[in-house]
Amino acid sequence: xxxxxxxxxxxxxxxWGNRPRVEARVRRPRTRQEVAALVEAGFRGIARGLGRxxxxxxxxxxxxxxxxxxxxxxxxxxxxxxxxxxxVTLADLLETFVPRGWLPPVVPGTKFVTLGGAVAADIHGKNxxxxxxxxxxxxWIELVRADGATVRCSPEENPDLFHAxxxxxxxxxxxxxxxxxxxxxxxxxxxxxxxxxxNLTEIMAAFETADAATYSVAWIDCLAGGPALGRSILMTGxxxxxxxxxxxxxxxxxRIPGRPRLNVPLFLPGWALxxxxxxxxxxxxxxxxxxxxxxxxxxxxxxxxxxxxxWNRIYGRRGFIQYQFVLPRDRCAxxxxxxxxxxxxSGRASFLAVLKLFGPAHPDRPPSxxxxxxxxxxxxxxxxxxxxxxxxxxxxxxxLEAGGRIYLAKDACMAPATFATMYPQATDVxxxxxxxGPARFASHQSGRLELTP
Amino acid sequence: MSTALILGATSDIALALAAELARAGHDLLLAARDPARxxxxxxxxxxxxxxxxxxxxAFDAEALDSHAAWIEAxxxxxxxxxxxxxxxxxxEKALGDPAERARIANVNYTGAVAVADELAVRxxxxxxxxxxxxxSVAGDRGRGxxxxxxxxxxxxxxxxxxLRNRFRASGVKVVTVKPGFVATRMTEGMDLPARLTATPxxxxxxxxxAIPQRDVVYTPWFWRCxxxxxxxxxxxxxxxxKL
Ligand SMILES: Cc1cc2nc3c(=O)[nH]c(=O)nc-3n(C[C@H](O)[C@H](O)[C@H](O)COP(=O)(O)OP(=O)(O)OC[C@H]3O[C@@H](n4cnc5c(N)ncnc54)[C@H](O)[C@@H]3O)c2cc1C
Ligand SMILES: NC(=O)c1ccc[n+]([C@@H]2O[C@H](COP(=O)([O-])OP(=O)(O)OC[C@H]3O[C@@H](n4cnc5c(N)ncnc54)[C@H](OP(=O)(O)O)[C@@H]3O)[C@@H](O)[C@H]2O)c1
Numbered sequence: 267x268x269x270x271x272x273x274x275x276x277x278x279x280x281x282w283g284n285r286p287r288v289e290a291r292v293r294r295p296r297t298r299q300e301v302a303a304l305v306e307a308g309f310r311g312i313a314r315g316l317g318r319x320x321x322x323x324x325x326x327x328x329x330x331x332x333x334x335x336x337x338x339x340x341x342x343x344x345x346x347x348x349x350x351x352x353x354v355t356l357a358d359l360l361e362t363f364v365p366r367g368w369l370p371p372v373v374p375g376t377k378f379v380t381l382g383g384a385v386a387a388d389i390h391g392k393n394x395x396x397x398x399x400x401x402x403x404x405x406w407i408e409l410v411r412a413d414g415a416t417v418r419c420s421p422e423e424n425p426d427l428f429h430a431x432x433x434x435x436x437x438x439x440x441x442x443x444x445x446x447x448x449x450x451x452x453x454x455x456x457x458x459x460x461x462x463x464x465n466l467t468e469i470m471a472a473f474e475t476a477d478a479a480t481y482s483v484a485w486i487d488c489l490a491g492g493p494a495l496g497r498s499i500l501m502t503g504x505x506x507x508x509x510x511x512x513x514x515x516x517x518x519x520x521r522i523p524g525r526p527r528l529n530v531p532l533f534l535p536g537w538a539l540x541x542x543x544x545x546x547x548x549x550x551x552x553x554x555x556x557x558x559x560x561x562x563x564x565x566x567x568x569x570x571x572x573x574x575x576x577w578n579r580i581y582g583r584r585g586f587i588q589y590q591f592v593l594p595r596d597r598c599a600x601x602x603x604x605x606x607x608x609x610x611x612s613g614r615a616s617f618l619a620v621l622k623l624f625g626p627a628h629p630d631r632p633p634s635x636x637x638x639x640x641x642x643x644x645x646x647x648x649x650x651x652x653x654x655x656x657x658x659x660x661x662x663x664x665x666l667e668a669g670g671r672i673y674l675a676k677d678a679c680m681a682p683a684t685f686a687t688m689y690p691q692a693t694d695v696x697x698x699x700x701x702x703g704p705a706r707f708a709s710h711q712s713g714r715l716e717l718t719p
Numbered sequence: 720m721s722t723a724l725i726l727g728a729t730s731d732i733a734l735a736l737a738a739e740l741a742r743a744g745h746d747l748l749l750a751a752r753d754p755a756r757x758x759x760x761x762x763x764x765x766x767x768x769x770x771x772x773x774x775x776x777a778f779d780a781e782a783l784d785s786h787a788a789w790i791e792a793x794x795x796x797x798x799x800x801x802x803x804x805x806x807x808x809x810x811e812k813a814l815g816d817p818a819e820r821a822r823i824a825n826v827n828y829t830g831a832v833a834v835a836d837e838l839a840v841r842x843x844x845x846x847x848x849x850x851x852x853x854x855s856v857a858g859d860r861g862r863g864x865x866x867x868x869x870x871x872x873x874x875x876x877x878x879x880x881x882l883r884n885r886f887r888a889s890g891v892k893v894v895t896v897k898p899g900f901v902a903t904r905m906t907e908g909m910d911l912p913a914r915l916t917a918t919p920x921x922x923x924x925x926x927x928x929a930i931p932q933r934d935v936v937y938t939p940w941f942w943r944c945x946x947x948x949x950x951x952x953x954x955x956x957x958x959x960x961k962l
Binding site: 296297337338339340341 | 759760762763766767904907908
């Protein structure tokens with residue numbers, strides 16, 4: 267008996283940055299057979315997970331929402347290999363496997379992403395300098411191609427398709443299932459060490475010496491200028507052994523204490539986060555007394571923003587962008603200060619700015635559109651307005667000039683020529699695009715970047 | 720170890736209920752018309768909860784004569800059985816089509832009664848058991864937009880009440896569940912008021928919480944108030960409303 271085909275539904279969708287917003291036909295298949303059926307019936311659009319990409323990567327007039335493909339398939343307690351459907355969320359995975367002592371090898375800054383979305387963006391975490399991006403930890407990916415065929419790929423099997431699909435932003439097909447190697451953890455807590463760096467030189471030196479840390483990331487004050495340019499707070503983390511934890515946690519070291527979740531119920535007015543407020547906040551944040559060592563549960567260490575639901579609404583209805591780029595390591599000392607100064611001159615403030623030192627990209631073969639490469643990555647949030655619109659192409663030019671690139675999971679406004687220079691391997695992805703077949707995979711982003719016709 | 724049987728296990732509410740019951744420590748027996756469709760969900764439940772999850776031979780609520788033999792063929796009489804299957808049907812069609820009319824009555828009422836009878840008698844003989852029947856707020860008052868479905872659910876609600884009364888002393892507990900709007904395959908494509916529409920997960924949590932302590936549960940809870948008001952409207956007025 268065939269199951270009824272899922273009916274389409276119209277919804278207004280956007281990425282996490284709330285722009286652009288599009289009226290879309292949203293398909294919500296329940297099984298991979300239904301995915302294949304929709305593709306065979308001529309689906310034209312893009313796969314979508316939890317819509318946490320900031321820009322227009324998961325936006326199209328027709329989207330396939332994969333969040334109902336959320337089944338676990340198998341877990342090997344010996345090797346940690348987890349087979350799961352692509353719509354399984356990281357939150358669900360953590361809830362199921364952390365209590366058993368397992369963690370995904372790479373986690374982003376929010377647990378509200380799907381595994382399919384994480385693979386399609388080839389996400390990186392605070393351990394990139396040691397463990398690389400998510401693609402290195404996959405055994406295989408299964409996807410439905412434009413002709414409706416289900417194809418499995420891995421570094422050994424259909425390797426070109428595999429490297430085009432990791433980080434491929436949904437363009438090679440709909441990922442339905444995948445196998446990921448989880449890693450054993452001794453507890454659900456991280457021993458976190460924190461220290462201040464008074465300027466960019468200090469923070470870069472601190473990152474160099476933090477190379478052995480499992481996790482490292484810095485919050486950077488993008489508003490401080492002059493001798494304090496680039497002042498930062500570096501956080502490094504190690505998995506805590508149960509016997510280091512306070513007595514009350516030791517009995518059940520894998521239990522994450524619950525905490526209230528706040529919510530931003532409405533879009534705040536656009537002026538709510540003005541320059542003066544952010545400057546004051548940054549000042550207080552940087553000046554506050556820090557505990558050099560503390561213990562944080564996984565949620566608080568990895569996903570601090572998740573404790574505020576819909577925080578993206580603080581930027582108002584016009585939305586915002588996250589501008590994230592990486593610069594080659596040897597160009598950071600000269601290019602990073604220039605970029606920071608350019609941002610300050612624009613009068614644009616960023617409330618949240620995160621700096622991290624990436625390790626080398628995959629030694630054998632990085633994903634074709636993979637973002638991380640050895641060097642510093644900086645991520646800043648800007649409310650969307652005319653000033654931001656003028657600023658981003660200028661920043662793009664500075665990043666490009668230094669040989670860097672922009673993260674596609676965050677990108678919302680890059681020009682096609684910029685993209686083509688930053689990502690010469692885009693041709694490898696184009697080679698994997700369907701020719702013929704009833705379906706076509708394309709997003710607003712792929713159209714804007716001229717990645718798809 | 721306690722085993723829970725879920726009848727109509729391909730339903731969205733059933734799958735959410737299966738997860739909540741497994742989380743609460745039950746092994747599961749999943750039953751549906753097309754057992755092959757349950758394989759991947761059963762496997763998911765095993766990986767998630769580490770409980771035993773088995774799929775029964777095909778179960779069709781409309782095969783009214785088959786239920787006794789079907790129950791006898793189960794590995795064991797379950798400790799808990801949840802009747803989740805249901806058929807909303809096409810009300811316009813039902814008005815002129817004997818087959819659709821009969822189907823709505825048979826799935827929601829006659830078939831449900833038949834299988835509940837057979838389970839209750841056996842649980843009573845054993846001296847223990849819990850039956851959970853998923854009825855609906857639609858059974859609280861007949862409305863023009865779902866007269867066949869609503870009346871079948873009304874019958875099922877009344878039956879569950881009688882069953883509870885009849886078998887209480889034999890150790891059989893009966894729980895009547897009355898969901899309001901739930902976002903499932905049944906209501907997909909309908910224009911339901913978002914604020915009043917619950918997720919299957921919410922409904923499942925409410926059901927599992929209610930099992931040890933309640934006879935009748937509305938889910939979400941506010942439907943008890945809504946239905947109270949709807950029941951209070953005098954019939955001369957009610958018949959004029961477009962509902
Ligand atoms: C607060 C926050 C913090 C973040 N921190 C990090 C971080 O530290 N590191 C990092 O790398 N990223 C980070 N991100 C970005 C995020 O991890 C990625 O954008 C991720 O792709 C989002 O997953 P999603 O399920 O929401 O996918 P969506 O946003 O829905 O989709 C993203 C892309 O994946 C594709 N896609 C989704 N599902 C499938 C599928 N099944 N098959 C094929 N293609 C698919 C879409 O077509 C789209 O191109 C962060 C985002 C937020 C909001
Ligand atoms: N959704 C709501 O708003 C709502 C509100 C109140 C009450 N309910 C009740 O909740 C229960 C679950 O429904 P749902 O919302 O989860 O919808 P659903 O996903 O459509 O589930 C209906 C289920 O009934 C099964 N079924 C239909 N005919 C059957 C038969 N002859 N024999 C065996 N199984 C049969 C279906 O099986 P197949 O997969 O084989 O078709 C399906 O699993 C139903 O009793 C429904 O009446 C729902």
